[in-house]
Amino acid sequence: MSYPFDKIEKKWQQYWDENNTFKVVEDSVKPKYYILDMFPYPSGAGLHVGHPEGYTATDIISRYKRMNGFNVLHPMGWDAFGLPAERYAMQTGIHPSITTQQNISTFKRQIKMLGLSYDWSREVNTTDPKYYKWTQWIFLKIYNSWFDKKACKARPISELPIPDGLNEKEKYDFISKHRLAYLAEMPVNWCGELGTVLANEEVDEWVEKGYKVERKMMRQWMLRITAYADRLENDLDELDWPQSIKEMQRNWIGKSEGAEIEFKITDTQETIRVFTTRPDTLFGSTYIVLAPEHKLVEKVTTAEYFEDVEEYRNQAALKSEIERTALEKNKTGVFTGGYALNPATKKEIPIWIADYVLISYGTGAIMAVPGHDQRDHDFAKTYHLPIVEVVSGGDYKKAAYEGEGIAINSSNDEISIDNLPTKQSKDKIIQWLEEKKIGKRKINYKLRDWLFSRQRYWGEPFPLVYDDDGTAIALSETELPILLPDVESYKPSGTGESPLATIEKWLNYTDPKTGKKYRRETHTMPQWAGSCWYYLRYLDTQNNNELCSSEKQKYWMPVDLYVGGAEHAVLHLLYSRFWHKTLFDLGYVSTKEPFQRLVNQGLILGEDGQKMSKSMGNVVNPDDVVIEYGADALRLFEMFMGPLEDTKPWSTKGVEGVFRFLNRVWRMFVDEDGKINSSIQDVPLTVDQERILHQTIKKVTSDIETMNFNTAISQMMIFVNEFLNLEVKPIAALKPFVLLLSPFAPHIAEEIWEKLGSKKSLAYEAWSKFDDSKTRVDTIEMVVQVSGKIRAKLPLSRDSVEEEVKKLAFENESVKKHLEGKTIVKTIFVKNKLFNIVVK
Ligand code: ANZ
Numbered sequence: 001m002s003y004p005f006d007k008i009e010k011k012w013q014q015y016w017d018e019n020n021t022f023k024v025v026e027d028s029v030k031p032k033y034y035i036l037d038m039f040p041y042p043s044g045a046g047l048h049v050g051h052p053e054g055y056t057a058t059d060i061i062s063r064y065k066r067m068n069g070f071n072v073l074h075p076m077g078w079d080a081f082g083l084p085a086e087r088y089a090m091q092t093g094i095h096p097s098i099t100t101q102q103n104i105s106t107f108k109r110q111i112k113m114l115g116l117s118y119d120w121s122r123e124v125n126t127t128d129p130k131y132y133k134w135t136q137w138i139f140l141k142i143y144n145s146w147f148d149k150k151a152c153k154a155r156p157i158s159e160l161p162i163p164d165g166l167n168e169k170e171k172y173d174f175i176s177k178h179r180l181a182y183l184a185e186m187p188v189n190w191c192g193e194l195g196t197v198l199a200n201e202e203v204d205e206w207v208e209k210g211y212k213v214e215r216k217m218m219r220q221w222m223l224r225i226t227a228y229a230d231r232l233e234n235d236l237d238e239l240d241w242p243q244s245i246k247e248m249q250r251n252w253i254g255k256s257e258g259a260e261i262e263f264k265i266t267d268t269q270e271t272i273r274v275f276t277t278r279p280d281t282l283f284g285s286t287y288i289v290l291a292p293e294h295k296l297v298e299k300v301t302t303a304e305y306f307e308d309v310e311e312y313r314n315q316a317a318l319k320s321e322i323e324r325t326a327l328e329k330n331k332t333g334v335f336t337g338g339y340a341l342n343p344a345t346k347k348e349i350p351i352w353i354a355d356y357v358l359i360s361y362g363t364g365a366i367m368a369v370p371g372h373d374q375r376d377h378d379f380a381k382t383y384h385l386p387i388v389e390v391v392s393g394g395d396y397k398k399a400a401y402e403g404e405g406i407a408i409n410s411s412n413d414e415i416s417i418d419n420l421p422t423k424q425s426k427d428k429i430i431q432w433l434e435e436k437k438i439g440k441r442k443i444n445y446k447l448r449d450w451l452f453s454r455q456r457y458w459g460e461p462f463p464l465v466y467d468d469d470g471t472a473i474a475l476s477e478t479e480l481p482i483l484l485p486d487v488e489s490y491k492p493s494g495t496g497e498s499p500l501a502t503i504e505k506w507l508n509y510t511d512p513k514t515g516k517k518y519r520r521e522t523h524t525m526p527q528w529a530g531s532c533w534y535y536l537r538y539l540d541t542q543n544n545n546e547l548c549s550s551e552k553q554k555y556w557m558p559v560d561l562y563v564g565g566a567e568h569a570v571l572h573l574l575y576s577r578f579w580h581k582t583l584f585d586l587g588y589v590s591t592k593e594p595f596q597r598l599v600n601q602g603l604i605l606g607e608d609g610q611k612m613s614k615s616m617g618n619v620v621n622p623d624d625v626v627i628e629y630g631a632d633a634l635r636l637f638e639m640f641m642g643p644l645e646d647t648k649p650w651s652t653k654g655v656e657g658v659f660r661f662l663n664r665v666w667r668m669f670v671d672e673d674g675k676i677n678s679s680i681q682d683v684p685l686t687v688d689q690e691r692i693l694h695q696t697i698k699k700v701t702s703d704i705e706t707m708n709f710n711t712a713i714s715q716m717m718i719f720v721n722e723f724l725n726l727e728v729k730p731i732a733a734l735k736p737f738v739l740l741l742s743p744f745a746p747h748i749a750e751e752i753w754e755k756l757g758s759k760k761s762l763a764y765e766a767w768s769k770f771d772d773s774k775t776r777v778d779t780i781e782m783v784v785q786v787s788g789k790i791r792a793k794l795p796l797s798r799d800s801v802e803e804e805v806k807k808l809a810f811e812n813e814s815v816k817k818h819l820e821g822k823t824i825v826k827t828i829f830v831k832n833k834l835f836n837i838v839v840k
Contacts, residue, residue: 002659003666005630009747013115021763022062022074022117026555030071034556035062036535036595038564038572039077039124041527042103043084047110048612049620049638049650054563054601056635057644057707059116061561063743064704066117067767073556074117075538077124078104082527083199086458089490096458096490100127110622114631115746117763122538126530131537132460133481134547135529139181140463142582143474146178147227154180154227154585172471180224180582183472186451188496190216196492197455203320214318218496220453221462221523225578229253229445232577240597242645248569254446259430261367261439263288263340265300266348272296272340275362275444278372279433280417280425282344283410284390285367286380288351289333291359292316300351302337309334309353316355324355331356331379342367343438344412344429354379362444371396391422450575452526457490457499459524465509466519473518475509484524497522531572532579535559535594547588558591566600573598599707604641605649612650620650632745633659639709639744661717662748665741668724669734669752676755680729690774692722693733697770700740709744716741731756736768784809785836786818802829809835 016022026032035058040051062074078100085096085103104125111118124131145154160178162171176182189198191206191213198206203213225232233253236246258277265272272288290297292313301309312334316324333354342349356375357366370380370387377400380387387396392408394401404422411418415432417425433439453462461482463475475482485506493501500506501522509518533547539556540548573595580594605611606618613619625634636658642648671677685693696719703712719737723729735756742749742762753762777798782805784792792812796805806827809815815837822839829835 003663003670003748005632005662005747008751009113009115009626009631012747012750013112015750015761016115016117016763017112017120019761020121021761022072022119023121024071024073024119026552027071028555030069032073032556032560033062033065033070034073034535034559034561035065036074036538036559036562037076038562038568039079039531039534040107041079041082041084042100042107044088044099044103046103046106047622049622049625049634050565050601050604050612051111052114052622052634053604053638053644054565055111055114055116056638057599057601057709058561058563059114059635059746060639060704060709060743061707062117063746063763064767066763067739067743067765069766073122073538074119075122075124076111076116076118076120077122077534077538078107078126079527079531079534080104080125080127081459081525081530083202083456083458086456086490089458093490095486097127113626114622114635117746122541124534124537124541126534127458129481129483130544132530134537135460135525135533136463136480136482137477137547138533138579138583139460139525139529140474140477140480141586141588142223142579143179143181143464145180145582145586146175147180147224149227152231154582156586176472180227181452182222182224183219184222184449185217186220186222187215188218188220188455189213190218190496194492195494195496197496199454199456215320216496218455220451221521223450223452223578225450225575226445226447228578228581229255229447231581232447232574235577235581235593239593239595241595242598242600245566245569245573245598245600249574252447252570252574254444256444256446258442258444259426259433259439260363260442261343261433263342263349263367265296265351266339266341268299270296270299271438272300272351272365273363274365274367275442276367276369278369278426279429279439280407280410280422281369281372281390282342282367282429283407283412283417284369284371284388285342285345285349286370286386286388287349287368288340289354289357289366289368289376289379290336290351291357291364292353292355293359294353294364296365297336297353300336300338300340305335305337309336312353312355319355321358321360324358331375331382333379333383335383343433343436344410344415346412350385352379352383360448361446370400372400372402374400374402376400450578452529453523454526455492455496455498455522456524457484457487459526460484460529461500461524462521464521466521467516472521482520493522498524500524528572528575532576533583535562535576536583536589550588550590553588554590557589558594558596561597561599562595563599563601565603569600600645602643602645602647604638605647607650607652609649625655629655629659630662630747632748633662636662636713636745640713642710644707644709658713661720662745664720664724665745665748666752668720668729669738670755674755677729679727680731680734682732683728683730685730685733687778689722689730689733691777692719693736694770694772694774697736697740697768698772698775701767701770704743713744716744738762739765739768780832782809782832783834784812784815785834786815786822787839788836789818791815791818798832800832802835805829805835809837 037055037058062072065072080100085099088099089096144157146157146160148155189203191198191211193211207213233255256277259279260273260275262271262273333352336351338351339348340351368376370376371389372391389396390409391405393403393405407417407420407425417428430441461484463482465473485503487499487503490499507520509520536548539552583589584592608618610616637655640658696715699715700712738749738752779795780798782794782796783790791814794808825838825840827837
């Protein structure tokens with residue numbers, strides 16, 4: 001019969017709830033430890049077995065840290081704005097707030113059923129006006145700031161030096177240009193048939209259904225994250241994050257060092273600026289390519305090529321950036337009829353347009369060097385453009401040689417970089433360009449400003465209005481929160497605006513002071529907004545006057561450990577670092593970075609080794625596992641599956657295995673009447689028992705510290721194997737074991753602890769200590785062989801020397817017998833293990 005996990009788990013969950021066991025307040029005496037889980041989006045599907053993996057890991061650390069005297073903050077909440085609830089509302093007419101609430105209750109019930117030690121008094125919900133008031137407030141702070149490049153930090157708009165002599169309009173424009181939040185015409189995914197803008201993640205689905213999705217320009221809010229590119233990159237060095245995630249962030253930021261060079265357009269006063277990482281190849285540039293959207297395209301295109309160019313531009317508009325950068329060989333483009341002067345070779349080179357050049361990167365124009373850039377090489381082959389070798393090292397006729405080397409064919413009457421290695425030729429040519437004022441050193445970033453508007457209903461409204469001229473005006477902080485109004489229909493407005501545009505009453509805003517009328521911003525914020533700063537709200541959820549009090553912030557920040565899926569490696573983590581840095585610059589937080597240590601849990605696959613999905617029918621529901629085996633078994637199994645960071649398949653057998661282990665633990669302590677076993681007695685430990693106990697404490701402790709939970713569990717299994725069947729079980733070994741088990745399987749541990757006579761929860765009991773000298777084995781068993789056959793096993797003290805072993809071996813009766821009449825050839829000694837006498 002299995003142990004009564006069902007009763008026990010309910011009992012202790014209720015106990016923790018009623019006693020507020022895990023509620024924390026600031027305590028200057030104890031060291032703090034802030035452990036954060038990536039809060040979930042409460043989807044309609046309920047909790048997935050992937051969720052408890054990270055949550056159990058952080059729960060183990062939380063419980064362990066509490067027992068080690070830390071003041072542990074471990075909160076949970078809901079990232080509840082987002083597309084699925086809105087789409088569901090579109091289909092059913094049910095308000096997203098209703099489905100969100102239902103989903104939250106399901107998630108909460110499921111999370112509570114796992115016995116996770118959250119301080120529920122700190123729960124947050126991003127869709128709660130009391131929460132999003134502060135999301136809007138941070139937006140206002142960002143909007144009302146500018147980036148001081150010299151100081152490399154954000155500062156309030158009030159400190160922006162405004163040039164003298166500007167009229168009101170010019171002043172407004174000047175300030176707008178400097179704000180960290182600004183309006184820009186940006187492409188959106190527009191689907192005319194649906195009358196709506198699609199989120200990037202929706203595009204594929206509709207295109208597959210045969211809808212036409214094109215890119216349409218729309219005025220949208222942008223956040224100037226690019227101002228922070230350098231700091232976002234540099235500060236990664238100080239973080240205790242997985243290297244792979246740091247690398248992904250670095251790639252996303254994409255720092256690229258090179259130069260900008262100007263090419264004069266023939267017969268005009270205009271120049272084309274290009275960005276290149278290889279200014280040393282300037283002599284090899286045989287044509288120029290503009291992105292189809294480049295604003296000089298109209299200027300350079302001659303009448304003869306006008307039609308071709310127009311047609312090509314229209315086609316390019318239908319392709320996404322990803323399609324355009326795909327590494328296919330057949331690059332396309334058209335000649336514009338225009339020419340520009342290569343300042344190094346002094347040759348007129350043709351200007352083309354091609355969609356492999358993106359408008360959003362660098363200057364949207366390139367100097368093509370087909371000898372040394374493969375994309376240009378492919379293009380030049382297709383369109384029979386000249387290919388020249390300017391860096392030695394490859395066979396430029398076959399493929400571009402993109403490596404470094406010695407410059408060749410690179411001189412004119414003013415400059416020569418011939419015979420110089422790449423690094424020097426770069427420096428020399430940049431210097432020449434700078435002297436001639438036709439180029440300069442330049443660092444570019446792949447990182448783009450953050451497109452922050454969504455044409456959606458279920459998001460935070462912007463605290464902004466427009467006057468009749470379309471001038472944007474920020475509302476005052478005192479008006480926050482700007483509530484999301486109810487709408488009749490969640491269908492898009494048809495104009496590309498969000499459903500908010502259909503609510504006349506809400507749309508019109510009258511300034512309470514001046515009576516002037518305005519129209520509200522109908523875009524909403526992206527789902528990332530609420531998750532950018534939730535870790536700060538947990539510190540002070542009830543504060544209606546501040547985002548969080550500065551004392552609390554100083555006490556708890558930074559987050560000491562952040563655990564979540566690697567799918568958030570880039571966007572969420574980059575966006576929240578950006579917001580945090582802005583808040584830091586403006587003095588609202590005191591740490592440069594929000595998350596000191598980051599750990600990513602691996603994916604849990606289905607039992608078949610495939611990604612869990614409804615269509616594969618391999619989804620494991622945590623509810624089912626808990627009903628059958630209990631929460632402690634689920635927790636223990638998820639930690640026993642393998643290293644936390646690894647991807648690993650589910651195994652029902654594995655759950656049964658840990659469940660059996662828990663039953664053994666139960667039997668070790670509890671007899672059939674539910675009382676503590678009479679075999680548990682207050683007797684001294686034998687040397688062996690003491691050693692196993694101390695080894696177990698040591699291993700479990702260090703494995704929790706390094707988050708190697710699976711091996712900690714193995715060690716506890718060893719312990720149970722040793723103690724389960726003893727006729728007399730020493731309490732002095734079993735009691736500490738309960739504490740070791742408790743972070744992993746807290747319900748069963750609490751229940752046993754209580755049976756052992758405690759009146760209160762073990763949550764704050766002191767963690768068991770080990771004595772390192774007691775973890776070592778002092779006697780060992782020396783195997784004695786005669787010609788490879790075991791003839792004796794001698795109990796010896798550890799590290800006995802050869803002479804000593806030899807003496808005892810030759811005195812042993814059994815060994816003596818096997819040596820009779822033989823000649824000894826040699827002896828082999830392996831310390832602490834083996835003594836072999838080879839005979840003839
Ligand atoms: C000439 C050249 C010669 C280049 C050569 C490379 C090798 P990263 O490292 O990504 O910054 N480029 C610049 N702007 C572009 C745009 N808007 N769309 C597509 N390509 C663009 O790469 C910078 C290089 O990518 C630039 O250096 C430019 O090609 C191209 F042997 O210029 B290079």
